Amino acid sequence: MNCLSEVVEVPERAFLGLVEGYLSGNYRLYLVVEELSQKKTFSCKEKGCGKPFDAYPPDDEHVIPRLESAEGAVDRTYKCPEGHENTIFWLKGAGHAFLTTHR
Numbered sequence: 001m002n003c004l005s006e007v008v009e010v011p012e013r014a015f016l017g018l019v020e021g022y023l024s025g026n027y028r029l030y031l032v033v034e035e036l037s038q039k040k041t042f043s044c045k046e047k048g049c050g051k052p053f054d055a056y057p058p059d060d061e062h063v064i065p066r067l068e069s070a071e072g073a074v075d076r077t078y079k080c081p082e083g084h085e086n087t088i089f090w091l092k093g094a095g096h097a098f099l100t101t102h103r
Ligand SMILES: [Zn+2]
Pocket: 044, 045, 046, 049, 050, 051, 080, 081, 082, 083, 084
C-alpha cells in the first residue's frame, strides 16, 4: 500500500480548495498551526514623516523593542514607506514563554 504523508505550507487563498480536495479523496488531514513572529508597527521618527512601518523581531528571544540602544540589544534597521531609516533595538524578553507552555 502506498502511504502518502507530507507536510506542505499552503498559501491562505489556496487553503480551502486544497483541504476540500484532500477531504474528497482518501486522505487523513492534520492541521499544524504555527504562530509567526509577532509583527509590531512603529511610526517613522523622521521629523514630519511619522509614517507607520512594520518590524519583526530578529528572533524568538529578542522581542521587546526599544528606540534607544541598550546592553545586549540586537539592533535592526528598517525603512519606512518614504525610505527613512529607523533603527529598533530588540531586548531579550519573556515574550516567547507562552509559546512553549504546551510542551
Ligand atoms: Zn519616514
